[in-house]
Amino acid sequence: MDILKLNLTMKRQITILSLFLLIASTIISCKKDDTSLKAQMLGRWTLNKIVTSGYTAEETLKDPKKINGTVTYGTTSDYVDFKSNNDDQVELSLSGNRTIGTYVIIYSDQFSMDINDGLNYCKINSITANKLEFTAKIDKTNVTKVYSLSR
Numbered sequence: 597m598d599i600l601k602l603n604l605t606m607k608r609q610i611t612i613l614s615l616f617l618l619i620a621s622t623i624i625s626c627k628k629d630d631t632s633l634k635a636q637m638l639g640r641w642t643l644n645k646i647v648t649s650g651y652t653a654e655e656t657l658k659d660p661k662k663i664n665g666t667v668t669y670g671t672t673s674d675y676v677d678f679k680s681n682n683d684d685q686v687e688l689s690l691s692g693n694r695t696i697g698t699y700v701i702i703y704s705d706q707f708s709m710d711i712n713d714g715l716n717y718c719k720i721n722s723i724t725a726n727k728l729e730f731t732a733k734i735d736k737t738n739v740t741k742v743y744s745l746s747r
Contacts, residue, residue, distance in 0.1 A: 673692045
């Protein structure tokens with residue numbers, strides 16, 4: 597009889613220990629990711645300026661929107677919003693004109709962004725909790741844009 601009681605007690609202890617380990621591993625595995633590039637980029641950023649270079653004179657004559665130089669933004673309707681949904685969407689709003697595209701993290705300091713002007717290969721110049729600057733090169737062109745963002 598004592599062996600049966602001991603056996604039940606040990607089974608109960610093993611069950612309790614197993615539950616404890618399961619709960620502990622669940623809590624540890626659900627740790628918030630705040631160091632990856634995506635985690636740092638997520639959310640809405642105010643667009644301060646875009647510095648564009650690489651458009652030819654011919655391209656500028658054909659499309660007056662394609663200009664080299666610095667365009668300053670900074671109002672609440674000027675933003676870049678890296679969404680946290682499963683589609684990895686990015687929303688770009690320039691003077692109230694919204695464009696929705698997608699972004700993909702490539703390396704710890706690089707990502708691609710497919711928006712209205714085509715596929716952009718982007719490299720992070722600097723990123724902090726309140727500032728983000730990256731250089732985007734439009735695929736199959738010599739055009740580069742340096743985006744300066746803040747929160």
